[in-house]
Amino acid sequence: MIQRLHHTLRHHSRWIMLLFIILLGLGLIIGLSVGSVPLGFDSVVSILWHWLIGASLAQFPSSTVSILVTIRLPRVLLVALTGAALSTSGAAYQGLFRNPLADPYIIGVASGAGLGAMVAVIAGPVRTFGAIAMPVGAFVGAIGVVFAVTLAARRQGEPRTQDIVLAGVAIGTLASALTTFLMIRAGRQAGQLLAFLLGSASSVGWQAVQIVSVGLVIGMACLLYVARDMNALLLSEEQATMLGIDVKRVRLLIVFGATVMTACAVAFHGLIGFVGIIVPHALRLVFGGDNRSLIPYAACVGAFFLLAADILARTIQAPIEIPLGIVTACIGSPIFLFLLLRRNRSQ
Amino acid sequence: MTYLLDVQDITITFGKKHVVSDLSLQAKAGAFIAVIGPNGAGKSSLLRAIAGVIPCSSGTITIEGVSVADMPAPQRANRIAVVPQQTYMPFGFSVRDVVGMARYAFRPWYAAQDENDEAIIDAALQECEITQFADLDASHLSGGEQQRVAVARAIAQQTKVLILDEPTAHLDLHHQAAILRIAHTLTKRGVLVIAAMHDLNLAAASAQHIVLLNNGRVAAQGSPSVVLQQSLIEEVYRTSLVCIPRSDAPFPHFVLAHQSLFSTQAVHATDSSLSSYTPREKEKLE
Numbered sequence: 001m002i003q004r005l006h007h008t009l010r011h012h013s014r015w016i017m018l019l020f021i022i023l024l025g026l027g028l029i030i031g032l033s034v035g036s037v038p039l040g041f042d043s044v045v046s047i048l049w050h051w052l053i054g055a056s057l058a059q060f061p062s063s064t065v066s067i068l069v070t071i072r073l074p075r076v077l078l079v080a081l082t083g084a085a086l087s088t089s090g091a092a093y094q095g096l097f098r099n100p101l102a103d104p105y106i107i108g109v110a111s112g113a114g115l116g117a118m119v120a121v122i123a124g125p126v127r128t129f130g131a132i133a134m135p136v137g138a139f140v141g142a143i144g145v146v147f148a149v150t151l152a153a154r155r156q157g158e159p160r161t162q163d164i165v166l167a168g169v170a171i172g173t174l175a176s177a178l179t180t181f182l183m184i185r186a187g188r189q190a191g192q193l194l195a196f197l198l199g200s201a202s203s204v205g206w207q208a209v210q211i212v213s214v215g216l217v218i219g220m221a222c223l224l225y226v227a228r229d230m231n232a233l234l235l236s237e238e239q240a241t242m243l244g245i246d247v248k249r250v251r252l253l254i255v256f257g258a259t260v261m262t263a264c265a266v267a268f269h270g271l272i273g274f275v276g277i278i279v280p281h282a283l284r285l286v287f288g289g290d291n292r293s294l295i296p297y298a299a300c301v302g303a304f305f306l307l308a309a310d311i312l313a314r315t316i317q318a319p320i321e322i323p324l325g326i327v328t329a330c331i332g333s334p335i336f337l338f339l340l341l342r343r344n345r346s347q
Numbered sequence: 348m349t350y351l352l353d354v355q356d357i358t359i360t361f362g363k364k365h366v367v368s369d370l371s372l373q374a375k376a377g378a379f380i381a382v383i384g385p386n387g388a389g390k391s392s393l394l395r396a397i398a399g400v401i402p403c404s405s406g407t408i409t410i411e412g413v414s415v416a417d418m419p420a421p422q423r424a425n426r427i428a429v430v431p432q433q434t435y436m437p438f439g440f441s442v443r444d445v446v447g448m449a450r451y452a453f454r455p456w457y458a459a460q461d462e463n464d465e466a467i468i469d470a471a472l473q474e475c476e477i478t479q480f481a482d483l484d485a486s487h488l489s490g491g492e493q494q495r496v497a498v499a500r501a502i503a504q505q506t507k508v509l510i511l512d513e514p515t516a517h518l519d520l521h522h523q524a525a526i527l528r529i530a531h532t533l534t535k536r537g538v539l540v541i542a543a544m545h546d547l548n549l550a551a552a553s554a555q556h557i558v559l560l561n562n563g564r565v566a567a568q569g570s571p572s573v574v575l576q577q578s579l580i581e582e583v584y585r586t587s588l589v590c591i592p593r594s595d596a597p598f599p600h601f602v603l604a605h606q607s608l609f610s611t612q613a614v615h616a617t618d619s620s621l622s623s624y625t626p627r628e629k630e631k632l633e
Binding site: 098100225226228229231232234235236238239241242243244245246247284285287288289290 | 395398399400419420421422423424425427428429431434435436437438439440441444445448449451452456504
């Protein structure tokens with residue numbers, strides 16, 4: 001029955017993509033409406049439309065325009081972009097490591113990116129070069145962890161699932177410990193840095209949206225370019241080579257694309273776990289494993305998922321805002337454990 | 348005489364060990380070559396070197412006069428298809444998807460399969476008797492069915508050389524015969540089939556040319572009647588065999604002798620062939 005579902009859904013992939021985009025649009029509008037000052041859907045849509053076409057906004061109350069365009073829109077867009085980036089990079093790392101449990105958080109890449117971003121904030125590059133230094137620092141930290149995990153899990157043949165997860169946990173924990181150490185040493189900045197690490201999106205600006213958008217476009221371009229070849233890579237590196245795939249180039253593009261996206265997401269949104277594991281896994285169950293459709297689906301659904309989590313984070317204990325990372329961890333941990341137990345039973 | 352495959356004096360080295368030494372082999376289009384020998388003799392290493400997956404430390408391997416080592420991966424995939432010893436099917440891919448991966452090398456990254464590809468995939472599925480599984484998740488099939496999917500994928504590559512690494516390992520008798528029948532049909536179309544095999548009788552029945560390897564060296568090669576000599580086989584495999592003469596073929600039928608099943612001496616003798624290797628090297632060889 002599942003196979004028939006995959007088969008049917010594959011023939012309607014364009015409609016499904018359209019449905020996801022509509023859902024994402026609805027999620028954005030709801031996200032823009034919810035907050036300490038509730039805004040009606042009609043006024044949100046109307047202001048957004050006027051803003052998008054460059055028309056005058058004088059007819060709307062200036063406070064409403066300010067809340068929507070200056071505060072909520074960059075925040076909601078950044079949440080959506082971060083969800084898309086984490087979910088897509090999760091799908092990519094799972095393909096790279098041939099491991100359904102790989103996710104930027106589980107394999108320590110997000111922790112490495114967090115450490116890199118933290119160093120960039122504390123050591124001074126952000127003061128010297130501006131906000132762009134954060135994703136650059138995060139990228140350096142993340143790519144360092146990818147190589148460290150690959151080296152630690154290396155064995156005869158291809159790395160085993162448990163080796164990757166264990167190496168990721170060990171290296172990620174080390175990166176987290178160093179991050180905590182730096183945070184303690186940061187003095188008055190500590191509270192702000194802790195909120196960043198827990199994935200708070202309460203204070204972001206348009207510059208962050210621009211940088212993450214560029215990172216997402218670069219990462220998506222790399223991953224879509226190798227999406228078909230990633231399918232063959234799932235068989236094994238050797239079989240992919242025999243099917244005419246340039247495995248080294250494909251691996252390099254996956255690592256680069258996925259790590260750029262993770263770094264951008266973490267640099268401006270802190271550590272948000274489990275998005276990269278829940279979304280691709282659920283999509284694989286429903287739509288099959290073909291990366292050519294999985295990657296764009298993961299981007300849309302990941303964005304929608306994190307938007308929904310952000311709305312929850314803002315409304316559960318309003319007016320207090322719960323860090324987004326806590327909400328995703330509460331949803332993600334049980335799902336991860338369920339997947340792990342099911343996998344162990346099937347083996 | 349022009350050969351499709353020309354292997355000249357190759358040596359394959361893992362660390363300091365020569366896994367294959369000074370091996371030469373020539374084959375024309377349409378031939379069926381069986382590579383036999385005990386575990387760790389170098390069969391899979393030889394096949395992987397011919398497929399261009401592992402490098403030779405010396406010697407050359409050419410297909411249609413072009414060195415395999417110098418071929419880019421897509422060009423190699425247009426000439427050589429491989430059915431590996433162990434097949435793994437990823438979750439979420441139908442049998443048709445997996446067989447369709449054979450056509451990746453023939454299309455740019457953005458292009459979908461066309462009608463020609465679909466027809467080739469359909470024919471490969473039909474040839475391997477797996478059309479009824481086409482829309483099932485390949486990871487849910489049994490080991491034998493997955494093996495047939497891997498063979499179908501190799502057929503769909505439409506190459507001039509087909510390498511089969513123990514193609515009948517997971518198959519029941521019916522499907523062993525079916526796979527070898529398919530291999531024979533391919534040879535009639537001019538495909539050179541090279542298969543590593545453990546079953547001497549199947550190798551004898553299928554191949555026109557047998558290469559017997561022992562500790563990485565060619566112990567004998569030639570027609571089945573030349574290679575399949577009882578004393579030679581017993582010496583290489585370090586076990587006792589019973590040979591049943593056949594009226595329909597110039598080579599005997601081999602059966603394990605009763606004492607080799609229960610004599611610890613025979614087992615120890617076989618194990619001693621690997622005794623010079625470290626455990627890590629043994630794992631690599633096996």
